Amino acid sequence: xxxxxxxxxxxxxxxxxxxxxxxxxxxxxxxxxxxxxxxxxxxxxxxxxxxxxxxxxxxxxxxxxxxxxxxxxxxxxxxxxxxxxxxxxxxxxxxxxxxxxxxxxxxxxxxxxxxxxxxxxxxxxxxxxxxxxxxxxxxxxxxxxxxxxxxxxxxxxxxxxxxxxxxxxxxxxxxxxxxxxxxxxxxxxxxxxxxxxxxxxxxxxxxxxxxxxxxxxxxxxxxxxxxxxxxxxxxxxxxxxxxxxxxxxxxxxxxxxxxxxxxxxxxxxxxxxxxxxxxxxxxxxxxxxxxxxxxxxxxxxxxxxxxxxxxxxxxxxxxxxxxxxxxxxxxxxxxxxxxxxxxxxxxxxxxxxxxxxxxxxxxxxxxxxxxxxxxxxxxxxxxxxxxxxxxxxxxxxxxxxxxxxxxxxxxxxxxxxx
Numbered sequence: 001x002x003x004x005x006x007x008x009x010x011x012x013x014x015x016x017x018x019x020x021x022x023x024x025x026x027x028x029x030x031x032x033x034x035x036x037x038x039x040x041x042x043x044x045x046x047x048x049x050x051x052x053x054x055x056x057x058x059x060x061x062x063x064x065x066x067x068x069x070x071x072x073x074x075x076x077x078x079x080x081x082x083x084x085x086x087x088x089x090x091x092x093x094x095x096x097x098x099x100x101x102x103x104x105x106x107x108x109x110x111x112x113x114x115x116x117x118x119x120x121x122x123x124x125x126x127x128x129x130x131x132x133x134x135x136x137x138x139x140x141x142x143x144x145x146x147x148x149x150x151x152x153x154x155x156x157x158x159x160x161x162x163x164x165x166x167x168x169x170x171x172x173x174x175x176x177x178x179x180x181x182x183x184x185x186x187x188x189x190x191x192x193x194x195x196x197x198x199x200x201x202x203x204x205x206x207x208x209x210x211x212x213x214x215x216x217x218x219x220x221x222x223x224x225x226x227x228x229x230x231x232x233x234x235x236x237x238x239x240x241x242x243x244x245x246x247x248x249x250x251x252x253x254x255x256x257x258x259x260x261x262x263x264x265x266x267x268x269x270x271x272x273x274x275x276x277x278x279x280x281x282x283x284x285x286x287x288x289x290x291x292x293x294x295x296x297x298x299x300x301x302x303x304x305x306x307x308x309x310x311x312x313x314x315x316x317x318x319x320x321x322x323x324x325x326x327x328x329x330x331x332x333x334x335x336x337x338x339x340x341x342x343x344x345x346x347x348x349x350x351x352x353x354x355x356x357x358x359x360x361x362x363x364x365x366x367x368x369x370x371x372x373x374x375x376x377x378x379x380x381x382x383x384x385x386x387x388x389x390x391x392x393x394x395x396x397x398x399x400x401x402x403x404x405x406x407x408x409x410x411x412x413x414x415x416x417x418x
Contacts, residue, residue: 006160010108013160015072021167026065028175034060034066034093038086039079049080051113055068056093081112083238102174106136114254134170136163153224173226180257181222182214184238187264187307187328191222194261198303203233203248214238215363228257238263241295241305242287264307266326269333270299270314276338278380284313288323294375302331316382318356318367339380344388344416346375352390354379357405379406381408390418 003010025031042050043376058067067205086103094101095196135154155170157163173179184193193214200210209232215223228234230253238244238261251257270283280300286292288309297303305326314320315338322334342354350372353366364387371377372393385407404418 011077013107013163017160017164017167018072019069020164021171022065022069024168025173031175032060032062032095033064033068034058035071036086036093037071037075038082039077040075041079043078044080046322051080051082051085054082054086054089060093060095064233065248081109083107083111083113085113085356088120088123088326090298102135104136104170104174108137110260110267134174136166138162151217154218164195166256169226173224178226178228178230178251178255178257180225180228180238180251180254182212182225182261183222183258183260184214184263185260191260191261192329193224193263193265194241199237199239200228200234200249201237203235209234213346221273224256236261240265240282241303242283244306259287264302264328264329265304266307267302267304267331268310268326269302270297271333271335271337272299272314273335274338277341277411277413278339281339282315285418286313317354318365318382320382336411337363340410341383342379342381342386342406342408342416343371343413344377344379344418346372346418349373349375350390350418351393352388354381355387355389356385357385386416388416 005013012268013271022033025033025328034056036054036056036103038054040053041055042048044050057071058064061067083105087103091101109407127276137154137156153173155164155166181191182198183191184196184198186192194216195328196214198212198214199208201208204293210228232250234249234251235245235247236249236259238246240263244261244263246259246261249259251259268285270281272279272281279299283297283299284293285295285297285303285305287294288311294307294310295303297346307326307328310324310326312320312322312324312334314322314334316336316339320336324332324334326332352370352372354367354370367381367386368379369389370379370388372390385405386404388404390402390404391398401416404416406414406416409413
């Protein structure tokens with residue numbers, strides 16, 4: 001705890017944050033607290049570490065907040081980390097084994113002595129000792145978190161701000177014992193989807209109560225939430241594409257609640273294959289059978305969508321239309337040819353339109369109008385055969401209509417003078 005942390009030391013910052021937590025707890029009915037400290041009596045030497053250095057410094061009592069605060073403000077870390085022995089001893093500190101007994105273990109290190117926390121946790125359960133440990137790890141390497149999995153719920157605090165939030169979360173969880181997980185379920189009904197924002201509205205209204213960025217914890221399961229008020233029902237909006245909405249969700253006080261939503265997703269990516277003159281292409285996405293724009297994404301951008309069928313309008317000239325089926329956890333690729341570049345030059349202002357033609361020139365599809373006030377210009381076009389139909393702006397007779405034919409190839413320039 002003497003280690004540096006965001007411009008200070010862990011022990012100094014811990015004193016401040018724990019002091020705030022004690023202030024929040026004062027006045028809570030039917031609550032008693034105690035303080036057990038380890039690694040503070042015997043210094044570690046090159047040849048010795050005191051694995052029995054754990055002591056109940058402030059016993060349980062109804063009005064001992066000042067005593068706990070006073071000890072925290074003066075204690076100095078100097079010894080080793082006997083987590084298992086401290087946990088085992090803490091179980092015997094509670095005066096009433098039938099009460100709801102909570103242990104909050106705060107550590108910046110792993111077990112340093114000869115016992116294993118998991119083994120102690122198992123023994124406590126075998127003895128029928130009813131304790132609920134919460135482990136708060138300050139800057140512990142994530143690869144070591146599984147060592148605490150068997151003790152209780154683990155909260156990782158890598159920053160001072162996250163430590164503050166974790167302490168509020170742990171205390172809220174310990175006092176209320178009401179928890180929730182948001183299950184974003186895949187097509188198999190498993191809660192594997194994540195990394196999207198979830199809004200909780202008061203049911204039947206537009207009053208936003210909570211905003212969460214859905215997160216998987218270090219075990220790869222939905223993170224536990226402890227701040228939801230149970231006096232309301234909620235409508236949950238999951239901000240996938242398209243949105244998923246679940247209405248009238250009820251949470252029960254004092255229980256663990258599951259908030260489910262069916263959100264199976266796959267990934268869409270539209271790519272340009274081969275040479276091209278531009279990659280600045282947008283893709284308009286709609287649900288199949290709907291005219292409402294769901295999303296506009298860029299070429300080469302990956303985007304998740306709910307499993308289903310979608311219509312794509314690729315905003316090239318001319319437009320390219322595709323239908324794609326999004327499947328669970330799969331990447332769907334749509335490949336198009338790269339564009340060419342038409343550069344044109346004229347000597348008089350004109351009125352003109354470009355058309356795509358087929359090889360027999362018996363079919364013409366409008367592509368775009370040209371700005372005839374400019375005597376030079378350029379247009380990115382997809383590969384194919386085209387014709388430009390135009391006449392001078394000043395002409396007063398249809399007889400001045402002219403046609404120029406040209407071809408466009410991927411990655412190449414075509415010059416047109418008229």
